[in-house]
Amino acid sequence: MSNTKITTLNVKGINHVIKRRKVLSMLKKDGVQIALLQETHLTNLEHLKLKRDWVGQIYYSFFNSKSRGVAILIHKNLALTVDKVIQDADGRYILVTGLLYGEKILLGSVYAPNTFDSSFYSKFLAEVSSVSSTHILIGGDFNCGLTPSTDYNPPKTQAPSKMTRATIELCSDLSLFDAWKICNPRTKDFTFFSRPHLSFSRIDFLFVSRSVLDRTRVCSINPCVLSDHSSVSMEFLPPYLDPLSRHWRLNPTLLNDPLFVKYLEDQWKLYISKNDLPEVSASTLWEAGKAYLRGSIISYTAAKKKKTLARQLELEQLIATLEGDFKQSHAIAVLGKLDAARSALDQLLTQNAQTAIFYAKHRLFDSGNKPGRLLA
Structure with a gap:
């Protein structure tokens, strides 16, 4: 709360x-x-x-x-x-x-x-x-x-x-x-x-x-x-309620990232090397492997999200610092650095916005004519 x-x-x-x-x-x-x-x-x-x-x-x-x-x-x-x-x-x-x-x-x-x-x-x-x-x-x-x-x-x-x-x-x-x-x-x-x-x-x-x-x-x-x-x-005050949870789904755009594909291959090889044993059946190995990969993907995307957010917070802090300096000095050089930082943050936010719009269109296409919350 x-x-x-x-x-x-x-x-x-x-x-x-x-x-x-x-x-x-x-x-x-x-x-x-x-x-x-x-x-x-x-x-x-x-x-x-x-x-x-x-x-x-x-x-x-x-x-x-x-x-x-x-x-x-x-x-x-x-x-x-x-x-x-x-x-x-x-x-x-x-x-x-x-x-x-x-x-x-x-x-x-x-x-x-x-x-x-x-x-x-x-x-x-x-x-x-x-x-x-x-x-x-x-x-x-x-x-x-x-x-x-x-x-x-x-x-x-x-x-x-x-x-x-x-x-x-x-x-x-x-x-x-x-x-x-x-x-x-x-x-x-x-x-x-x-x-x-x-x-x-x-x-x-x-x-x-x-x-x-x-x-x-x-x-x-x-x-x-x-x-x-x-x-x-x-x-x-007063406080507000905690947001609702939702089910996890794979982000398919990650498959276009060579670093992610390499990470997934390494994780799968690691899993097979540790668990492909004679006493483990193929079906058990496969079902457990999917759960392991799901955890690995969540870990990768969480780290990527944290890195992006850290970069955003870093730029916001830089902008706040440069704004304070410019308010005191009125130096053109400081203004140039401030514009560059704002431009970098704007590009980052634009990329995030485009991703969010893509998913909004995907959800509408996927469930637009089905009985559910969107149709209601």
Whole structure:
């Protein structure tokens, strides 16, 4: 049992199937149970394509395929019963209320305008205020920092903008707190880098009510990998259920790998040399051999998966380190290394996404017209 993990991320458009898969795979790898996405750039039907793999429920508000669009993805094993959904016609926010382990909760994904619009804040405040909820958790891209001196680099010296004041008033009216700032009071970090201006800003937030803040265990800003924004994640109680198990099947693509074939041959020769004895019948030798090879294949694939994951974590750590160095130095050489590391990670995630899509097509072909969960 572990804490419930929530992540907010401006994905900057996920029209392409590969990028959608990479985003879903990254969220799955990070163990996210609730994902708050902004700038999905998806239509009604395309939003439904996000209901794949670990996603059990999806709620969204769309605008068009070129801009805006927000979504909330709920893990299939999360015990959330939804009773009300509020959608913004302009694709700026989506609000979901329901019961999470017997407690009322309100979830919101917000993509605020990048220029001041008083009607947006008043309308959003009215929508949230109309819902009675014990716990409130709203995340998104608010397109402004709350503190000009610490949420921007280089820091801003002028008075807070209208958007900043409106966001602060919104949080005050709803009694919401900046989860990351509360959990990291002495840390200075950012979620967005503007290449034209060579400036950093913290404009992505997780705003929570006091009841959620009291249960929050950790809140962090993650490395910027799949978008021009960094995701913000937090963990809070209550826990979620363990995922369901599934039966093992051989990955046939491994047979195209010469190293795997050589490994399999060596394992079979080793097994025969140790077990091909006069007192062992051919049928027993064969049945036991299949079990031995199954264990060997599982061991090989587990090691390969661990190696790939280690490489991914290594690249993510390198990106986080280079981002920290670049935020301090603004050196072009560091930026070049950062771009190279992001490109390497992107290639790795693309390969994983293509593999996952292949298996999804395989499952659909294999059982699409048979009575079962897919047909139902």
